[in-house]
Amino acid sequence: MSDLPLISTPPAAEAALVERLRAGDQSAMTEFYDRYSAALYGVINRIVKDEEEAADVLQEALVKIWHSMAGYDNTKGRLFTWVVNISRNLAIDKIRSRQHRVGSRTQGLDDSLAAQRQAAPDAFRPEHVGLQEITSKLVPEQRQVIDLLYFGGFTQSEAAEELNLPLGTVKTRARTALKILAKLIR
Amino acid sequence: MEDYQEYIESGRLEQYALGELDPAGQAEVEAWAARSPQVRQELDELLAGLGVYAEAHAVAPPAGLRERVLPRVLAEIGGAPAAAPVAAAATTAPVPTMRVSASNPRPAEAYPVAPEASRRNGWAIAASVALLLSLAANALFYSRWQQASTDLVAAQNSQARFAQTSQVMERRLSSTQEQLHVLRSPQEYKMVALAGTPAHTSAHARVLYNGASHHVYLDVQQLPTLPAGKQYQLWALDKGKPVDAGVLAANTAAGDSLQQMKDIASAQAFAMTVEPTGGSAGPTLATMTVIGNM
Numbered sequence: 001m002s003d004l005p006l007i008s009t010p011p012a013a014e015a016a017l018v019e020r021l022r023a024g025d026q027s028a029m030t031e032f033y034d035r036y037s038a039a040l041y042g043v044i045n046r047i048v049k050d051e052e053e054a055a056d057v058l059q060e061a062l063v064k065i066w067h068s069m070a071g072y073d074n075t076k077g078r079l080f081t082w083v084v085n086i087s088r089n090l091a092i093d094k095i096r097s098r099q100h101r102v103g104s105r106t107q108g109l110d111d112s113l114a115a116q117r118q119a120a121p122d123a124f125r126p127e128h129v130g131l132q133e134i135t136s137k138l139v140p141e142q143r144q145v146i147d148l149l150y151f152g153g154f155t156q157s158e159a160a161e162e163l164n165l166p167l168g169t170v171k172t173r174a175r176t177a178l179k180i181l182a183k184l185i186r
Numbered sequence: 187m188e189d190y191q192e193y194i195e196s197g198r199l200e201q202y203a204l205g206e207l208d209p210a211g212q213a214e215v216e217a218w219a220a221r222s223p224q225v226r227q228e229l230d231e232l233l234a235g236l237g238v239y240a241e242a243h244a245v246a247p248p249a250g251l252r253e254r255v256l257p258r259v260l261a262e263i264g265g266a267p268a269a270a271p272v273a274a275a276a277t278t279a280p281v282p283t284m285r286v287s288a289s290n291p292r293p294a295e296a297y298p299v300a301p302e303a304s305r306r307n308g309w310a311i312a313a314s315v316a317l318l319l320s321l322a323a324n325a326l327f328y329s330r331w332q333q334a335s336t337d338l339v340a341a342q343n344s345q346a347r348f349a350q351t352s353q354v355m356e357r358r359l360s361s362t363q364e365q366l367h368v369l370r371s372p373q374e375y376k377m378v379a380l381a382g383t384p385a386h387t388s389a390h391a392r393v394l395y396n397g398a399s400h401h402v403y404l405d406v407q408q409l410p411t412l413p414a415g416k417q418y419q420l421w422a423l424d425k426g427k428p429v430d431a432g433v434l435a436a437n438t439a440a441g442d443s444l445q446q447m448k449d450i451a452s453a454q455a456f457a458m459t460v461e462p463t464g465g466s467a468g469p470t471l472a473t474m475t476v477i478g479n480m
Contacts, residue, residue, distance in 0.1 A: 026260055027339045033256050034343040035350075041251065042243040051248055055255055062259045076216070081233050084240045085205055133357075134242040136437040136445075139417060139463050146239060155206050156197060171197040178200065181235035 014079050021069045029066060036080065040087045046151050047091035057094055061087040092153035134181065142177035145170055190222040199225070203232040365444045368394050368403050375403070378456055380476035386410055389476045393420070393447075393456045400449040402431055406441045409475060412460060419461040421469050422453035431456070433465040455479045 017035075020028035040061060045054040065083050072082050135143060148159045156174065160167040193199075201207050202215040219226040368375055375394040382389035390407035404420055412418065418439050420431040431447045438445035460473035 026263065027335065029260060029263065030256065030339055031343060031346070033252065033259070034346055037252070037255075038247060039241050039244040041247045042245040043240050045245065046243050055248075055251055058251075059255045059258055059262075062255070063262045066259070066263045077230075077233050078237065080241070081237050084237065088240075089205060131242045133361075134239065136435045136443070138436075140436055141415065141463055149200075149204050150236065150239060156201065156204075171200065174200050174204075175197075175232070178203070178232045178235035178239075181238040182231040184238050 011074075015074065018069070018072065018074065018079060021066065029062070032065075033062065036083060039080070040084060043084055043151075044087050044091045047088065047153070048094055053094065054091075057087070057091050061090050064090065088150070095153065134184070137180050137184065138177055142173050142180070145173040146177045149174060190218070190224045193218055193222075193225060194228050199229050199232055202229065203236050361443075365403075368401075368444060374398070375401075376480060378478045378480050380456060380458065380478035382476050383474050386475045391458065391476050393478070394444075395450070395453065395456075395480070397452075400451055402447040402450050403444045404434065404438060404447050405444050406434070406438055408441065409439050409458075412439070415463050416460050417463045417465065418458050418475070419465045419469070420447055421457050421459065422450040423455040423457060424451075424453050428457075428469045429453070430465065430467070433461070434458075453480065 017028060017032060021032065037058065041054060041058050044057045044061070045051065048054050048057060061083075065086055068086065072079065076082075138146070144163070145159060148154045148162060149156065152159075154162060156170050157167055159165075160170040163170065198207070198211070198215055198218075202212060207215065215229070219229050375396050378393040378395060380391045380393060389409050391409065392405050392407070394403040394405065395401075402420075402422070409418060418434040420434065421428040422431050423429075429450060431450055432445075435445055437443060455478060457469070457477040458475050459469045459471065460475060461470060
């Protein structure tokens with residue numbers, strides 16, 4: 001249970017890749033793609049919920065990462081954290097811009113808890129390599145909050161409103177969930 | 187004098203990690219993290235936790251995605267400073283050629299000597315031929331070098347992909363092996379069948395208890411589905427006193443896999459109750475679902 005592949009990439013290997021990307025080495029972009037695209041695509045697709053659009057956002061994100069490389073500061077966090085945030089922000093902008101949000105927000109989410117409960121028993125989904133391990137560590141209520149915040153682009157107050165919960169409860173659940181997840185890579 | 191604990195509780199760090207803050211808010215959090223090691227650690231944990239969550243959603247991208255996206259990305263970034271190394275290689279390649287002719291001082295010296303025009307032409311032709319030959323050779327070597335480096339990158343990539351897959355498989359395998367070991371060691375692990383209480387006759391589970399190492403594993407056959415906000419909690423009964431053995435994760439309660447519970451020093455019986463999410467300090471006896479003696 002010690003490591004997930006990307007987060008656990010040795011800092012030296014990560015730094016070398018960052019160096020090459022900064023130097024404008026295009027072969028580094030190919031390597032970057034092969035290492036990170038599955039994770040980035042997974043997050044993007046989960047947000048935009050459309051394969052075509054996810055591919056476009058992934059492309060946009062990679063170009064943006066390439067051009068913003070100079071702004072990456074490894075003292076503030078791992079490369080993966082940084083690039084996944086860029087991708088996530090672009091994906092959230094995308095769903096906001098198509099005003100998809102109002103609709104999917106009120107419809108899709110009421111039953112999301114029920115959906116997750118039902119989704120739990122089908123054991124092996126090879127496309128979700130680490131997901132099962134992760135979900136088994138969180139109770140559905142925690143997962144629901146994190147999903148809204150992370151994949152729905154909700155702020156904590158919006159999530160509280162959406163779930164009809166006190167803001168404090170949302171904060172606690174989010175924090176507990178993140179800390180449980182953090183323990184997985186210790 | 188600032189209270190870092192209060193700051194940690196404020197939710198600002200979560201907002202930072204989730205990207206909810208404007209630049210001023212980000213700077214505030216970063217300043218806190220710079221001053222307080224506790225805040226730094228908390229923030230790092232939150233960021234790492236989100237990273238794990240994001241990475242867990244990695245999916246095998248649809249077929250053809252790489253072929254579709256990567257060339258476009260490379261084409262888009264090709265115009266930028268990114269083009270530098272390739273362009274540099276292309277322009278530096280012919281440079282030695284120029285030197286071959288330029289390093290021969292005679293054409294230059296011959297220049298002022300007007301009458302020797304024909305000799306100068308001769309040199310110029312020779313130099314041009316040398317230049318052309320050299321250019322052709324350079325082009326050939328350059329394309330071979332490009333090919334080799336493309337091949338190398340492709341090989342490295344497929345190696346990286348294999349490494350990732352095998353890491354995932356190894357993790358899964360070791361967890362399966364651990365479960366198998368527990369199930370196949372009757373002399374180490376004592377099996378305690380937990381039968382449903384009269385209110386829940388269809389409920390069944392079993393505890394695998396190792397008296398020497400004090401490890402406790404739980405294997406659920408069937409449990410009633412719980413309403414939101416509730417979670418099953420396992421208790422060890424030691425001389426009639428209930429001891430918390432941990433709460434059940436959702437997929438354990440669904441019967442998907444074994445779960446290692448808290449270690450229990452000594453017990454004569456195990457029982458399970460329904461408690462609010464997160465568990466309780468003491469069991470709510472009215473909700474007892476299964477129980478079994480060793």
